[in-house]
Each structure stands twice: as structure tokens, then as C-alpha cells.
Amino acid sequence: MSPEPLDPGLIARLVRNTLDEDHAFEDATTLATxxxxxxxxxxxxxxxxxILAGMPVALEAFRQLDPEAELNVHxxxxxxxxxxxxxxxxxxxxxGMLRAERVALNFLQRMSGVxxxxxxxxxxxxxxxxxxxxxxxxxxxxxxFEKYSVRCGGGTNHRRDLAAxxxxxxxxxxxxxxMEQSLKDGVEAIRRRTPGIPVEIEIDSLDQLxxxxxxxxxxxxxxxxxxxxxxxxVQRVAGRAKLEASGGVSLTTVRAIAATGVDAISVGAxxxxxxxxxxSLDLAF
Numbered sequence: 621m622s623p624e625p626l627d628p629g630l631i632a633r634l635v636r637n638t639l640d641e642d643h644a645f646e647d648a649t650t651l652a653t654x655x656x657x658x659x660x661x662x663x664x665x666x667x668x669x670x671i672l673a674g675m676p677v678a679l680e681a682f683r684q685l686d687p688e689a690e691l692n693v694h695x696x697x698x699x700x701x702x703x704x705x706x707x708x709x710x711x712x713x714x715x716g717m718l719r720a721e722r723v724a725l726n727f728l729q730r731m732s733g734v735x736x737x738x739x740x741x742x743x744x745x746x747x748x749x750x751x752x753x754x755x756x757x758x759x760x761x762x763x764x765f766e767k768y769s770v771r772c773g774g775g776t777n778h779r780r781d782l783a784a785x786x787x788x789x790x791x792x793x794x795x796x797x798x799m800e801q802s803l804k805d806g807v808e809a810i811r812r813r814t815p816g817i818p819v820e821i822e823i824d825s826l827d828q829l830x831x832x833x834x835x836x837x838x839x840x841x842x843x844x845x846x847x848x849x850x851x852x853x854v855q856r857v858a859g860r861a862k863l864e865a866s867g868g869v870s871l872t873t874v875r876a877i878a879a880t881g882v883d884a885i886s887v888g889a890x891x892x893x894x895x896x897x898x899x900s901l902d903l904a905f
Contacts, residue, residue, distance in 0.1 A: 622697055623771035626676065630764060635680045635723065637761075644685060644719040651715070656859065657796035658714045660905045662721070664707040664728065667898035671739045673772035674698050674731030675708055677765065678724035698735065698772040714903065716886050721901050728895040730768040730828030732761075736893040738773025739888055744871055750878035753778040753864065757888040766891045778886055786810045786843070793822075805834040808866045820864070828842060833860060843867050847880050 639645065664678070672695050679723045682689040689712030710717060741752045754770040754777055756763070767801045769779045779785035788796075788806055796806045807819050820839035821832040826849055832840050840857065842850055844867030857863060862883040869877060877885055 623768060624765065625697075626768050630678055631680050632684075634765065635677060635727075635760070638723045639681065639684060639720070641665045642723055646717075647719045648696045650718040654715050654718065656713065656715055658905075659664060659712065660714045660717065661718045662901055663902045663904070664709070665809055665900045665902055666701050666703055666705040666707055667900055669736075670700070670732050670897045671733055671735040672697055673735035673767070673769040674699060674728045676730065677727040678708075679710070680722040681724040681727070682710050682716055685720045686712040688712060688811075689716060691871065698774075700739075706756065715862050717901075717903060725899060725901055726896075727765070727808050730759075730894075731765060731772070732897040732899065733894040734766050734769035734891055735773035736897055738775040738890050740871055741874055741885075741890065742774040744874045745878040745885070748875075748904070750865075750875075750877035750882055751892075753884050753886040754890045755866075755886050755888045755892075756781070757892040770890055773890075775890060776884070777861060778884075783814075785815075785817055786814065786863050788819070788821045788835075788837075790822060790824065790843075798854045803831050807835040807837055825849075826852060826856075829856060833857065837861055837896070841866055841886075842882065847876050850877065850880035850882055 655796045675693060675697060679691045689710055691708055691710050693708045695705060695707045700708060738752065745752065752775040754767055754775055758766045761783045767780065772779060779787065783811055788803065792806065793803065796803065805819060810819055818838040818840055821835060821837045822841040822843050823829060823832050824845065839862045841864045850865055854863060864886055865877050865882045866886040874885060883899055
């Protein structure tokens with residue numbers, strides 16, 4: 621299933637900002653050496669296996685420099701591909717292609733890297749009922765692109781920002797205690813101020829579980845707990861709140877975490893540690 625597409629206006633703005641960062645409109649080499657009438661075709665070639673994300677963003681880079689550029693896509697967004705696959709071809713003015721090349725590849729490699737890593741985590745928990753969540757640990761300015769890439773990889777977006785969902789973390793708990801307020805007081809204050817948004821409480825030990833449940837949140841985050849503690853939390857909560865596991869999750873450990881019965885597993889590495897996928901752009905005339 622294709623993910624919900626990115627807003628075209630957002631794509632246009634971020635691509636323009638990135639082209640400006642690269643001074644693509646003042647390319648000292650291309651503008652001096654390549655005829656503005658020369659046409660050609662550039663091929664996106666996969667140098668390793670992966671999941672595709674970001675081709676609409678790459679196309680926008682070409683079209684901002686050549687509005688008539690045409691894209692022939694061979695692999696759809698969120699589609700799997702293998703080494704040697706031709707992902708897409710762009711036909712148009714060579715000047716535009718050369719000036720847009722690095723920006724287009726930077727987005728495509730980065731976004732496909734996020735989608736590919738996400739898909740590995742999703743595959744690792746297949747057969748359990750746990751979903752893989754992303755976090756707010758994103759590249760500044762690229763959050764929507766990276767969260768879109770997570771969706772391309774089969775993952776689920778967690779809260780987009782601080783206003784989308786309330787999360788009472790350890791520092792919030794400390795602040796409430798300093799003010800002689802309970803977790804329940806804090807959750808009630810959130811519901812008064814922003815009714816309708818879900819609330820999650822982070823705990824790092826089972827000793828904190830009863831107080832978290834008493835506050836009646838929609839979610840409880842089990843932070844850096846071992847799998848035995850997670851299993852006990854699942855049994856004690858018994859469906860009264862959804863449980864999210866987080867902290868130190870890797871491809872080696874994620875299956876065992878999912879087997880505890882938690883509802884979701886959040887993985888910061890999806891966006892803060894994904895490696896750019898190896899994709900090349902080869903020009904032909």
C-alpha cells in the first residue's frame with residue numbers, strides 16, 4: 621500500500637531551499653560548459669537492495685531547474701528493489717540535470733535509507749501484533765520527509781510534534797513532584813488545556829506503573845526496561861492502556877521485545893541513524 625503522499629507545497633519549499641543552499645542556480649561549471657539546449661536522459665540506478673522513498677522530491681529538484689523535465693518511474697514509492705534495478709529515468713535539459721543531481725540524490729538516498737531500515741525492523745516483528753514507531757529524533761527541517769519515509773518502509777508515525785500528543789516524561793514527573801503535584805494532576809491539567817489529544821506517561825520501572833495507570837493515560841511508555849519487566853507490565857496493565865517499549869532497541873533485540881506483548885516499539889534509529897542508500901545517477905545522450 622502506498623503511503624499518504626507528501627504535501628506538494630512542502631516539497632517545493634524544501635527543495636527550493638536546498639537548491640539555494642547548493643547554489644544550483646549559479647553553477648559555475650555547468651553554466652559555463654554545457655549548452656542550454658543540450659538534452660539527455662539520466663538514470664537512477666540502485667547499487668544495493670532497498671525500499672524506495674523520495675522520488676517525487678527528486679523529480680521536484682529537476683523540475684525547478686527544467687519545468688519540462690519528464691520522469692519515467694519503474695519502482696513505485698515504498699516498493700522493494702534489488703541491486704542493479706533501474707529505479708527511474710529523467711529526460712530533459714542536461715544543464716538542469718547536472719545542477720539538480722546532488723540535491724535529488726541527497727533526498728532520494730536519505731529517504732530510501734530511512735525506508736529501508738524501517739522495513740528491516742517491521743520485518744523483524746512480523747507475526748507479532750507490535751507496530752514499529754518512529755520518534756521526534758529527526759534531521760532538523762526534514763521531519764515530514766523522514767516520517768513519510770518511515771511510512772514507506774511500513775512503519776507507523778508516532779507523535780509528529782509537541783502539540784500532537786502529550787507525553788509526560790521523567791523531567792515532567794520531577795517537575796510535578798517539585799510542585800507537589802501527582803501524575804494524575806498533571807494528566808488532568810493536560811486534558812483541561814488541550815482536550816482531545818492523547819496522553820502518554822513514560823516510566824522506567826515497574827514501581828511507577830500503578831501511579832501511571834491511576835492517571836488514566838491512553839499510552840504508557842516503558843523506557844529501557846528488560847523483557848521480563850515488559851511482560852509483567854503487559855500482564856498488570858491488561859489492556860487498560862496501550863504499552864510502548866523504547867530505549868536501546870536494535871534489530872537484534874526487537875523481536876524479543878515484540879514477543880512480550882507490547883503494542884508498539886519506538887525506534888529512534890529509524891531517523892537518526894539510517895544510512896543513506898547507495899543510488900547513482902548516470903547521464904546518457
